[in-house]
Amino acid sequence: MSCETVIGSMVALLDGELQAGERAAVAAHVAQCAACRAEMRALQATRELVSQGLRAAGAGLERTSFDALWARIEQDAAPAAPERARLRSAGRPGASRSRVGQGRRGLWIGAGGLALAASLALVLVGLPPDRTAERAPASPERRAAVEPPPVSGATGPTPAARVVASKPAAAAPAKAAPEVVARQEGAPAAETGAVVAVNEIDPPRELLERPDLFLNYPIVRKLDELQHLEAVLAESPNGGSAG
């Protein structure tokens, strides 16, 4: 048995994972080879240091609470209103996100980010408003999101409102925006705007069960770097005036 083969089996020997025959052969070689004995001692010491370091680190861990877990399970089982509220807040500046265990929530925020980025791109390149309107679903809620009712006394639309108001901009651009902004500040949400609308639908079951499918997309990895829409528009050379 060569030294190389013996050394390759040393850790398995220390772990008690060698068959009797191989164990005897390794032991016999080590008994007569000083270099292998030194290597064996070094590997054994390393093995013990690593176990010691890992166990010590694990000893100080806080005990996870089952009640906290169960609360998450119950929330997971009935995600309707609170989940949507959370998703809405996720689109606002300063909203915090826990990236571990977001599971489907992370995915749908990611999906929201994708949709938002796509919408933004369309607006910035000057896609005619009618085309975005064609893509909007005909449901009343979606129409509310893209067709805020005009109000009087408007000044100018904020950047955030411009995207949402891109469809009716040709008809009443200056009037539509403030209403949308007001709703974003305070009101419940199905009508809060495009950012919200993309998150209104629960993910398909296949995605719930396979969160790993999308976690490696660059857009998902860089969620925290996504700028809020207002900030993006404020920094845009066009100042969000497209549309």
Added chain:
Amino acid sequence: MLRVKEGDREAFRALFEKHSGPVSRFAAGFVGAAARADELTQDVFLQVYRSRERYEPRAKFSTWLYTIAHNLCLNEVRRHDYRTRVDMDGQDDGEPAWDPSDPAPAEGEGYSVQRELEARVAELIAGLPEAQRTALVLSRVEELRYQQIGEILACSEQAVKSLIFRATQRLKAGLKGYLEDGG
């Protein structure tokens, strides 16, 4: 687990109480950040509960559990890039946190040396390739057999033996300052 499949909360609590400690230790060892272990452990059991109807008792429950834990921990480290740039071969300036030629630590210094060792081990493990890291942590922390580790990693026992050996070799180089004879 069969009761858990039917949505029995108390059965799930018993399962959690039995296995959450080991999962938490694995997560802490794998991601090298104890602060993340609690949330990762919750994520693992949340996934267990979500997937309970698909569980089939063909393999050990702990194998299935660690497979989930392994996947979630992998996602976690890939997202956060916990990996610390460490010269695993010890070819850099080598400055060990503790020089073995120093006098033995006086009483009271043992604690800080121990913490330093923990930090160094965590740093080195974080720098291992993923499969080596998983195999090593499962073996060192939970003392799983190579066969079970192979089932979790979907590889042979021989491959596990090789992974753990290579991981130990790399750690030996990184811990040379802590080894009595310098490795």
